[in-house]
Amino acid sequence: GTKGIGYKNVTMNEYYFQGHFPGKPVMPGVIIIEAMAQVGSVILLSKDDFKGRIPYFAGINKFRFKKIVKPGDQLRIEVEITKLRASIGVGQGKAYVGDDIAAEGEFMFAIEKDCE
Numbered sequence: 001g002t003k004g005i006g007y008k009n010v011t012m013n014e015y016y017f018q019g020h021f022p023g024k025p026v027m028p029g030v031i032i033i034e035a036m037a038q039v040g041s042v043i044l045l046s047k048d049d050f051k052g053r054i055p056y057f058a059g060i061n062k063f064r065f066k067k068i069v070k071p072g073d074q075l076r077i078e079v080e081i082t083k084l085r086a087s088i089g090v091g092q093g094k095a096y097v098g099d100d101i102a103a104e105g106e107f108m109f110a111i112e113k114d115c116e
Contacts, residue, residue, distance in 0.1 A: 002081040004046075006039040012071040032103045033060060036093035038080040040109060044089055045074035054112040055089070063105030073097045085110040 010027055017025040034057075041055045069075055076096040083090040089109040094104045 004043040008075040040091040058108040058110040067102040
């Protein structure tokens with residue numbers, strides 16, 4: 001299919017909490033975006049046409065952060081691939097903590113044509 005869900009159990013052991021921010025750990029937005037891109041990559045690589053290829057992160061659009069993600073939270077990442085032509089893909093992602101949207105936005109992939 002073109003939809004996928006991934007989970008990230010956020011713990012205080014994550015390296016980025018050492019400095020983001022001292023005394024008030026907050027998961028960096030760029031890590032949330034990367035997690036969405038990884039879920040999108042798994043969706044793409046599950047398709048026969050893309051097996052063995054590498055999807056590269058090509059851009060983000062209209063991203064919004066709505067809730068702080070902190071240690072102890074479970075991040076549920078839902079991604080849908082909305083456009084896929086040749087070697088370019090577009091995904092819509094939402095990251096939830098419980099029922100609350102923590103972040104949402106659109107991202108683009110460029111899929112390597114041949115790994116040889």
